[in-house]
Every structure is written in structure tokens, then in C-alpha cells.
Amino acid sequence: MHKVTFKFENSEDVTVFAAFGESLLEVARKTNVAIDAPCSGNASCGKCRVKLVSGELDSKKTRHISDEEYEKGWRLACVSTICADVEVLVPDIASAYKSRMKVADLSSPDEVKIFDDLKEQVEEAGITLANNLDVVQVSMEVPTLDDTMPDNERFTRVLQKVSERTSIQIPYSVLKKLPDILRAGNFQVQVIIRKTNKDVFVYDIFTKEENVVVGGLAVDIGTTTVSAIIINMLDGSILAKASSGNGQIRYGADVINRIIESAKPGGKERLQKAIIEETLNPLIRQMCKEIHMDPMHIYRMCVAGNSTMNHLLMGINADPLRTEPYIPAFFKTNSLFASDIGIAINPDSHIIVAPNIGSYVGGDITAGAFVSMLWNKPEFSLFIDLGTNGEIVFGNSDFMISCACSAGPAFEGGDISCGMRATDGAIEACTIDKDTMEPVMTIVGNEGQKPIGICGSGIIDVISELFRCGIIDPKGKFVREGKRIKRDKYGMGSYVLAFEEDADSVKDVEITEVDIDNFIRAKGAIFSAIRTMLAYCDFDISMIEHVFVAGGIGSGINMSNAVHIGMFPDVPLEMFQYIGNSSLSGAYAMLYSTQSERKVYEIAKNMTYLELSAIPQYMDEFVAACFIPHTDASLFPQQ
Amino acid sequence: MPFNAKSGKFNANINTVELGCGDKKIAIGGENVLPFYTFDAPVENAPKVGVEITDGILENEPECVKKYYEGCESIADMAKKAASLEGVDFLCFRLEGGDPNGADKSTEELIGMVKEVAEAVDLPLVIAGCKNAEKDAELLAKAAEVLDGKNAVLLAAKEENYKTVGAAAGLAYKQIVGAESAVDINLAKQLNVLLSQLGVSSTNVVMNVGTAAAGYGFEYVVSTMQRVKAAALSQNDNMLQMPIITPVASEVWGVKEAVASEADMPEWGDAEQRGIDMEVETAAAVLASGSNAVILKHPVSIATISKLVKELV
Numbered sequence: 001m002h003k004v005t006f007k008f009e010n011s012e013d014v015t016v017f018a019a020f021g022e023s024l025l026e027v028a029r030k031t032n033v034a035i036d037a038p039c040s041g042n043a044s045c046g047k048c049r050v051k052l053v054s055g056e057l058d059s060k061k062t063r064h065i066s067d068e069e070y071e072k073g074w075r076l077a078c079v080s081t082i083c084a085d086v087e088v089l090v091p092d093i094a095s096a097y098k099s100r101m102k103v104a105d106l107s108s109p110d111e112v113k114i115f116d117d118l119k120e121q122v123e124e125a126g127i128t129l130a131n132n133l134d135v136v137q138v139s140m141e142v143p144t145l146d147d148t149m150p151d152n153e154r155f156t157r158v159l160q161k162v163s164e165r166t167s168i169q170i171p172y173s174v175l176k177k178l179p180d181i182l183r184a185g186n187f188q189v190q191v192i193i194r195k196t197n198k199d200v201f202v203y204d205i206f207t208k209e210e211n212v213v214v215g216g217l218a219v220d221i222g223t224t225t226v227s228a229i230i231i232n233m234l235d236g237s238i239l240a241k242a243s244s245g246n247g248q249i250r251y252g253a254d255v256i257n258r259i260i261e262s263a264k265p266g267g268k269e270r271l272q273k274a275i276i277e278e279t280l281n282p283l284i285r286q287m288c289k290e291i292h293m294d295p296m297h298i299y300r301m302c303v304a305g306n307s308t309m310n311h312l313l314m315g316i317n318a319d320p321l322r323t324e325p326y327i328p329a330f331f332k333t334n335s336l337f338a339s340d341i342g343i344a345i346n347p348d349s350h351i352i353v354a355p356n357i358g359s360y361v362g363g364d365i366t367a368g369a370f371v372s373m374l375w376n377k378p379e380f381s382l383f384i385d386l387g388t389n390g391e392i393v394f395g396n397s398d399f400m401i402s403c404a405c406s407a408g409p410a411f412e413g414g415d416i417s418c419g420m421r422a423t424d425g426a427i428e429a430c431t432i433d434k435d436t437m438e439p440v441m442t443i444v445g446n447e448g449q450k451p452i453g454i455c456g457s458g459i460i461d462v463i464s465e466l467f468r469c470g471i472i473d474p475k476g477k478f479v480r481e482g483k484r485i486k487r488d489k490y491g492m493g494s495y496v497l498a499f500e501e502d503a504d505s506v507k508d509v510e511i512t513e514v515d516i517d518n519f520i521r522a523k524g525a526i527f528s529a530i531r532t533m534l535a536y537c538d539f540d541i542s543m544i545e546h547v548f549v550a551g552g553i554g555s556g557i558n559m560s561n562a563v564h565i566g567m568f569p570d571v572p573l574e575m576f577q578y579i580g581n582s583s584l585s586g587a588y589a590m591l592y593s594t595q596s597e598r599k600v601y602e603i604a605k606n607m608t609y610l611e612l613s614a615i616p617q618y619m620d621e622f623v624a625a626c627f628i629p630h631t632d633a634s635l636f637p638q639q
Numbered sequence: 640m641p642f643n644a645k646s647g648k649f650n651a652n653i654n655t656v657e658l659g660c661g662d663k664k665i666a667i668g669g670e671n672v673l674p675f676y677t678f679d680a681p682v683e684n685a686p687k688v689g690v691e692i693t694d695g696i697l698e699n700e701p702e703c704v705k706k707y708y709e710g711c712e713s714i715a716d717m718a719k720k721a722a723s724l725e726g727v728d729f730l731c732f733r734l735e736g737g738d739p740n741g742a743d744k745s746t747e748e749l750i751g752m753v754k755e756v757a758e759a760v761d762l763p764l765v766i767a768g769c770k771n772a773e774k775d776a777e778l779l780a781k782a783a784e785v786l787d788g789k790n791a792v793l794l795a796a797k798e799e800n801y802k803t804v805g806a807a808a809g810l811a812y813k814q815i816v817g818a819e820s821a822v823d824i825n826l827a828k829q830l831n832v833l834l835s836q837l838g839v840s841s842t843n844v845v846m847n848v849g850t851a852a853a854g855y856g857f858e859y860v861v862s863t864m865q866r867v868k869a870a871a872l873s874q875n876d877n878m879l880q881m882p883i884i885t886p887v888a889s890e891v892w893g894v895k896e897a898v899a900s901e902a903d904m905p906e907w908g909d910a911e912q913r914g915i916d917m918e919v920e921t922a923a924a925v926l927a928s929g930s931n932a933v934i935l936k937h938p939v940s941i942a943t944i945s946k947l948v949k950e951l952v
Contacts, residue, residue, distance in 0.1 A: 473833055475798060624825040631825045631832070 005087040006033045007053060018082045024050065024057065025077040028090075034250055035077050035090060046417055048077040055086030063490055064417070069507070102423060103290050104241040110555075112238055114580050115229075115588060118371060119236060125376045127595045132194050133203075133214050133233045133299060136162055139188040151178050159191065159200055167199035171348050174202050181205045192299060194350075203299045203348055215239070215298035217345060218591045219280065220364065220584035221305030221313060222246060223255055223388035224412040225421060225552050226279050227584050230287050233300060236592045240287035245421070247278035248312065253409045254388055255308035255360075259322045262312060272315040272341070281344040298345035301338060302591035304354035304583040306362035306389060314341060326359035326611070332601060352590055354583075355601055358609035360404035365391045366604040367586025370596065372548040372579060375400060375603055379545040382530065384568070385582065386411045386456070386551035390526045393607065394533055394544075400603065401537060403610040405529035410522040411456040411553045416515045418453040418497075421552065425452030425504055427497060428556040432465040437482045439465075439497055442556070450504035451497065454511065456553035459519055462511055464561035466495060467628050474628040476516035486510065520626050523567035527630070528621035530569060533610055535617070541569040541635075550582035563636070566629030570636045647679040648672055651875035653868075653931070654842050655683065656815060656882050658729060659763025660790050665728050667845070667931040668882030673868060674929050675951045685952035687728040687932040688922075688945045689765060690721045691888045694736040694744065694752050700936075701892050703911035707938050714752045715759035722760040724938045726945025729763040731794075731934045732756050733889065737769035737778050746774075750781050757786055764791040765817070765934065767886060776800035780807035783814045792884065795819030795847050798826070801833055809839030817884060822849035822859045824866045824879070831878045844881045845931075852894045853921040864928035885925045888936035891918045915939050923947060 001017040004027055008014075018027045025048055028035045036047045046064030052073040059080040061070060075088075104111050119129055138158045141147060149157075152175060156168045170178075181189055185207035192204040192214055206212050214233040219226065227243035248271050251261040262271045288295045303313065307328050311318035314336065320327045332355040339347035354363025365385060374381035375397055383393040390407035393400055413419030413426070420426050424445035431440050439462075443449050454462065466472045471480045478485055478493030486494045486508075494512040503509045534540055547568065549557065559576040562568045568576070579585075589596040612618045624631040648671055655669035669683030676682075696717055697705050707724075711717040714732075722730055734749045736742040753766060766782045768775030779793045780803050794817035796804035801818070808814040816839055820826040827848045835841050848867055851857050864883060871879040891897050897914040899907065907913060918940040922933045926948070935941050 473836065475829065475833060479802065620825065623823055627825075627829050627832070631828050633832075 002082050003085045004082060006031070007087060007089045009089075009091065020082060022082045023078065024075075024080040024082065024088070027082065028077060029250060033090060036249065046076060049074055049091065050077050050080075051075070051089040051091065053087040053089050056084040057081070057086055057088070058083040063488060063492065066488070102243050103286060104243070106238060106241060111241060114585060115236075115238055118585050118589060121373055122589060122593065122596060125373065127593060127599060129236060129593045129596075131233060131300075131592060131594045132196055133216075134193055134195060135212055135214060135234065136191050136193060137188075137208065138162055138191060140182070142187050151182055154187075155182070159193070159202070163193070163195055163200045165195065165198070165200045169199060169201045171202065173346075173348060174205055178205060181207055185209070194299075201348075203346060204297070213239075213293060213297055215293060215345075216591045217284065217298045217301040218584060218587035219301065219303050219305075220581055220587055221275065221303060221309040222364070222412075222552060222583070223258070223306065223309065224249060224253070224409055226275075226283065227552075227581055228280070228283050228287065229584065229588060230284075230291070230293070230298065231588065231592060233592065238588075239293070240291045242283055242287045242290075244279060244283055247274040250274075253415065254406070255306065256322060256406075258312060259308060259318045263317075263319045268312070268315050268317065271312045275309075275313055276342055281342075284344055295344050296346050299349050300352070300591060301343065301345060301349055302352040302354065302587040302597075304363045304367040304587040304590075306364050306387075306391075307356040307359055308362070309364075310353055310356060310362055321359045328356055328359050331356045331604065352597060354587060354590060355604040357402065357604050357607050358404070358611070360389060361391055361402045361607075361609055364583035364586075365393060365402060365404075366600050366607070367590060368550050368579075368582035369393045369400065369402070369586075369603055369607070370589060370600045371582040371586045372550070374546070374548065375599075377546070380539070380543050381546035381548060382544050382569075383548045383550065383582075384526065384530070386526070386549065386553045388412065390522075390529060392526070392529050392533060394530075394537070394539070395607075400607040401533060401610055402607050403529055403533050403612050405525040405612055407522040407525045408518060410459065410519045411551065413453065413455050413459075415518045416454065416459060417512055418509045419459070419515070420453035420455055422455040422457070422556070425449055426455035427451050427453070427458040427462075427509070428455055429558065430458055430461040430465060430497070432462075432469050432471070434469040437469065437471060437480070437484050439484075441497065450502065451509045452504045453509060454497065457556040457558065459511070459515070460553075460561050460565065460567065461558055462495070462497065463516055463519060463628070464558075464564045466511075466516075467565065471495065472516065472628075476520050476628065477513055520628065523562075523565060524622055524625035524627075526567055527569070528618060528625040529612060531621050531625070532612060532615055532618045536610060536615065541571060544569065544571055545575060547571065547576045548582075549576060549578050550580065552581060555580060563638070564629065566625065566627070566636060570629075570638050644678075647676055649872035649875075651872050652683075652880065653871060653882055654844075654880050656842060656845055658687075658765075658790060658792055658815060659761075660788065661761055663762050664790075665763055667884070671872065673872070674927055677952060682952050684931070686926050686930065686948050688726055688941055688948070689729040689731045689884075689932060689934040690724055690727045690938075690941055691731040691733055691767075691886070691934050691936050692717050692721050692756075693733045694749055695742075699735065701898065701914060703914055704937055713755065715755045718756045718759040722762050725942045727762065727941055728945075729765060729932070730756070730760055731765040731767055731886065733767040733769075733886075734778055734782075735769050737774050738771050739774055740771065741769070746777050746781055749778060750785055753782050754785055757789060757791075764789060765794055765884070766791055767794040767817075767889075767934075772797055772799035776803035779804045783808040783812040786814060787812050790814060792817050792845060794884070794886065796830070796834065798830055798833070801830060802837065805834050805837045805839050809834065809837070809843050813843065816844050817847055818844055818881070819847040820849060822851075822856075822863050824848075824863055824870065827863070827867060828870075828876070828878050831881060835878065841877065841881060845884045846881045847884055847886060850885050850887065850890055850921075850925060852891045852897070852917060853924055854896075855890075855894060857921075857924070861924065861928045864925065864930065868929040882931035883929055884932040884934070885922075885930040886934040887918060887922045887925065888934055891921050892936055915943075919943050 338349040354367040429442035498509040653668040736744040793808040
């Protein structure tokens, strides 16, 4: 056995013993040391860089590490095996996926606007914005020697009277504090209840003086990113909003790798722990801290995620999703409570799960389709959710059809050598001068922020600009030379957006031919899915009247550039509308409005699921779409 | 009511591409009908048959082919002999010894042989590479240079090396660029687009859309060729209107049906006949699917296919 020490820039060392020949990445995983490895350790993404501080590592050289970097001690964890005692530095960029959890600033109107707009649209569609949680004020007779009714009886009777229901359910958590609260409030209390046609359930009890907030939690669990909001269930206002990386990412960047990992012994538990204990609970704690709220005052939760994320959240075997005939364990469930899976909110909270409709079209899409309102329009719309999986819904008020395609994590910056999410330091927009090939970039963050990497919307811009300037050919290979074009010793070209000295990174911020190739596949998957699905319904692109684009790619997405590279169909630009994280806003709608929740179930029931892998021409369409803009240039007449 | 046959003539044409120079110049393509549909419209140029020799001279030839070249000591001897075979329209010289993972012959040595071949025969020439994209870029660019004025086909530019091969063959020396893709209509078209964006005139391009020996995933080959022709003619897709040239010999003479000895496979019958059969079947099938030229090896196959074409067109 050899001693392996992981060192960090900002925290304490972690030491562990490992056997000769063990992979460093595996050792790190076992020890819970977070090293980002979106490709699951195939040496294809080059993200798992560590720096050898002392000792030895048996490490292969790869194209991701230059000779100079190798000399300095940089290694890829996935191709390094243990051969002696060793100390490695895990750089902060490697653990960047945790990405310093980001709490949104709700004072900025943009953050709240999307929810306000949604509420307006939902009401216009004739849906009531209300739910069955409520706060009621009750006062009881103070007990005396002549009136010796027990507390819970007294409490039940008054609630029966106030609520006009006979069945009143008081859980243990309320019973436990009932005597104290009743006496502290002199038998005048406020009660948080859920009132249905049949009964009343008591969630919590407070003295009259206390400032009571009925909290709700809406969460979008993305394969790469998790975002959440805490709302006031009584008026629908947003109290806090935050996002972070999905802690499961170290078990693989895409759903397939996660499922494979979950099928290993103890895997379901590991993945469930990664999402709940390492991601959701810290996120909830952080938001609650920000707004000085007790997490126990959150009484309902709604989750929207893809089918795999839903299964893994609940610790349910997801393996059948991956293998033919691709069967999920459930589409819809009504019986999940916070205490079942250890979410750190009120244990009696009901968890609403946006329904899945297929193995690869999940609740994120049913919730998103609701938000797009395409079900409420007579004209045809296309809804595209750009995530690790690209999902597409097409239809109108009469019918809806959906499909999913594997776009890979490129839209969220994964699988791209300098890729990152749209956080500080990300290049989110770019133009390039055709003659000098010099870029002009917009970078997320405060003024003077140096670029660190590039996010989805930035990649679209860069590729579109490189193509427009004739720097790359339609296959994404570099055909011009210049100061900003580099070639490695294998001949692979790259375009340098920011040289090391101008970047807040240990290397040049660049986009390589491999990155472009990955991105072309991602955009090819989306476009070919759109074409295949439309052709399947005997429709063509000219029938589309709205295109709703959702996902974490960022509001900065330049639709014109996205069309220019052949990612979206060539329809007039005014038809495009970016609707943000529709999975989260859909979860919000379901959480706040019971009628919206029902509508989402109805949408899910009425939506047809098209399995693209069962359609032979999909592969043909895909190859044709892996070209800028497309092998069939007539599909992009505006260019 | 009398039966009126509807003509299957299209309003689009396959490009006519001329190969070689002087008296022996040939043209391929030009048709506006499906392969051999002479009843719909005359087929402009009958499909052509080429003979393949390699830089190994006799070394790598199948036993049954060697006897036809008896006494040939140099590549020039062999080229002359090949050119004299019955039914040969053009000569394909394959530089297979250039493969860095094989004999790894130097570019100078191989280009020297290209010159010898060019001096020995006056047939149109096809220079085929060693299948290693990097080495081919070098070999074919150099071959394009030394064959200046010969209007030869350089086989092939692939996605990986189209810039070098295309620039040398198609732009600098005005030869014919062979564009090779792997049995996929979209990949074939993409390479043609890349070449045309490089500036190579589409009438200076022929395609090798990929092939296989009959029985070896051959249905993909057939379907690809048919769809290429359908798109070129019925949709007037000018990025797929290049004629197709299919190197059959290099595929066929590697499969067991063609090379297994009678000692190993007595129940399969005469080894030479088997090889010829494989080559003829494959060539006939790719011609019927849309190839405008085939490259073969065995003199009997060449004569057979040549006769077949003459009878049909």
C-alpha cells in the first residue's frame, strides 16, 4: 500500500492508502475527493488535471497535457496509477463543478421577471394560482379543572369548526410541541394546514405573535446543474434562488454513466447521497441562511428533472431505463415525502414530482412544456430544452409529440476543453474580426473579470464567428493560420481566445478542433431530432410559428448565430424566444398552483413519446447535420 | 388505350469528367438516367474498366494474377503488360508500399515509380495512395506534380487530407481529385462541399463513395451508391453529381473467398475461378448501383466486365 495525499488550495489535505496500480481518479472517488471527470475517466475530456507535488505517479502522456505542463507536474488523474507514495495538488478548477454555489440576487428584476411573466400567462390560460396550504388563526378555551379535555382534542375540535372538515390529522411532529405552543400562546395560535375536500392535515403550529412564512421549494435537477427557489406558498413570491453543480457529476457527466455507476454495489445509495446530502441539502441550507428562514418551515417541494435524475433522487433502480426496451419504474408518483429520502425540510412535506413520459423525456420537459404554453396555442410551436440531453416537444393545443436526443454536456460547457458553466469568468459572447482574427468577448462577472473558460452561448458565438470568418471549414477544421491559431504536435488546431497572460487560468483559453467536433455533434443531435420528429409527423419546418428555447445555456444565446451554425431551423428570428430554465419555472408553477400541477399531469398523459433510436433515418439525419450549417445547404436558405 | 412507356430520363446530369490526354483520353459520367437505363435515354459514356498494379510489382499479386505478368521485372514492364490487356480503359497504380505501418517506402522511391509508369503507358492514369491519410497527402501531392499535364486521377482525398491533396491535385496541377468517403451519402457530399469550398471545380472531382467485397456489408455500398445517384439526378444535387469510381480489386483480393487456397478449402472449388467470380460479381453489382468506373485486377475479370458493359450500353 502507498500513501496518497490530496492537497487543496483552500482546505485541508486528505490522506488515504491505495494499492499499487490503482487509478488516481478511482482513489479520489473512493475518498470523496472531488475531481471533475465528465468523461468518466476515458482520458478524452482532459478535465481531471492534478499537479504532482512530490513522490511518483505512473502516468501516461496525453494530448491534453503539453510537454511543458508535464514537466511542471501536471497529470491527468484518470491515466495516472499509484506506484509509490505521492502528494498531488487538486486545483480549484478541477473541483469547479461544485462551482461555489451561487445564490442569486433577487433584487435584480430579471431574476423575478420570468416568474411574474409566467404567473400572468398561466392566469390568462384560465388556471387559478392557488394551492391548498393555508395559515389559520385559532383560539381555544383555556383548560380548567372543569374543562379537562386533552390538548389535541381541544385543538382538533376548534380546527373542525374553523375548517368545516371532520377529519383532522395531527402528525407526531406537531403533537410533540403542541402543549408548549398552546400554553406559550395562551391557547391562541396560528396553524399551517393543508385542506382538501376530505380532511385537514396540520403541518405546524406557532404562537400568535410569530411571523409565519409558509415556505415551498421548487427544484430543477439537471444532469449537470441544480437550481432551486424558495417561495412563499401563500402569495407565490420568490424568497430565494440559488444554483450549484450536481454533486453526482463525479460519477459521470451523462445519464448513462450515472446509471452504470448506480448499478454497481452501493451505487444507488452513493448517487442518492450525492444529490441529496451533497447538493440539495447544502443548497437549501444556504438559501435559508440568506433569508433567515428555518428550513423546517418549508412544507412542500416540487422536483422537475429528467427520468434518470428522478429515479436516482429516489434511490430507485434506474438500470432498466438504459437497456432495451427502456422502461422507467414510474411516470408519476404521489406518495413521496421529504422524510422518505432525507430532504432537510419539514419531514411531512409532500414532494411533487413532475411526471416523466418516457425513459429519456422526464419531468423537466413536462414542466417545461407547460411553461412554454404551447399546449394553449392553436398554431404549431417547437419547444427545445438544451441540456445534457436535448429534449424537443412539437405541437399545439390539439396534440404534442416529444423526443430526446443525447447532445452531451457541451451546451453547459462539458466535454469542451475550456468549457464551463455561465458563471464568473465565462466567455458568454464573442465576435471575431475577419481580417485580423482578433476576438472581442463578453465575460460574465464584474468589470475587469478575466476569462477563465467558455460557456454554451459563448461556444455558439465562437464557432459561428470562426465559420463566418473562414477560419474553420464546415467540418470544424482550421483552414487559416495566424497568431491565434495553434497546432499541437498531433496537428490538431485550436483558436486561442485569450492567451495565458490575459486569462485567469493556468493555460490559454482556447477552443480546439475536438471541442468544435463535440459541439457539432451536439448541435447535429438537436437539429436532426427536430427534422426527424417533424418528418415523422409529416410536417416541415415552415409550419413552425414559435420556437421556445429553454435550458441553462443562458439568456445570452444568440439565436442568429445558433441558426447560422445549423443548430436551430432557419425560421425568422422573431419566432425564437428564450424562456430560461423552464424546468425550474415549471416546478414553481406546479408547486404554487394545484391546477397547474394537474395541467402538467394532463400534458404528460397527452404527450406522445417518440423513441428516435427506433427510427432508422435518424442516424442519416444526424450525419447530415454534423456539418456547418448542414450537408443540405438548402435547409438554410437565409445564409 | 395503348401503353405509353414513361421515360425515366432526368433533367439533371452526372458531370462528365475526362481522364488522361491524347488519343487514349476517356470520359466518364454524363448520363441523365439510372445505371444502364439505355431504354430511357442514351448513356453518354459507358462505364470504364481499369487495371490495378502496385509498387510491389509482382510481389503482392495473387498467385493466379502473377502468371499473366510473367517476365515483367520492372514496374514499367508491368504497366505495359497491364495496358495491353483486353478491355482495359485506364491504369491504376496503387502506392501501397508507402504505408508507414507496412513497407514504408520513401516518397522519392514511389514517385520515381510513378514517373516510370507514366512514361511506359499512354493510358489515362489513376494514382491510388497507401490508405494512410498523412502519407497519402504527401505522396499524392507529389504525384500530382510529376504528372503535370497528364490529367490523372489522384485517389484519394479524404476528410483528413483533402486540403493538401485537393490543393495540389485540383488547384495547382489541374488533375482530377478522387474524393473518398466511407459508405455514407452525407459524408460523401460533405467532402465534395469541402473540396468545392477549397476551390476545386466540381467537374474535376470523381468520388469513391467506399466499397466492400460482395457479401461484406455490401448492401450499405449498394444503398449508398443508389441514393447518391438518386439525389444527383432526381434532386439535381450538384454536390453529388460527380461520377463514381470504385476500386474493386483492392477489396476483393483480400477476402477469404478470393484468396483461400484449394488445399484449405477443397469444397469451395478452383481458387482462381473463385477470385474471378468475386471480382466480377462485385464489379457488376457496383456498376449496376451507379459506379461509372471500376478498378480490377484479374485479366479475366477485366475482359468479362468490359464485355458486359459493351453488351449493355
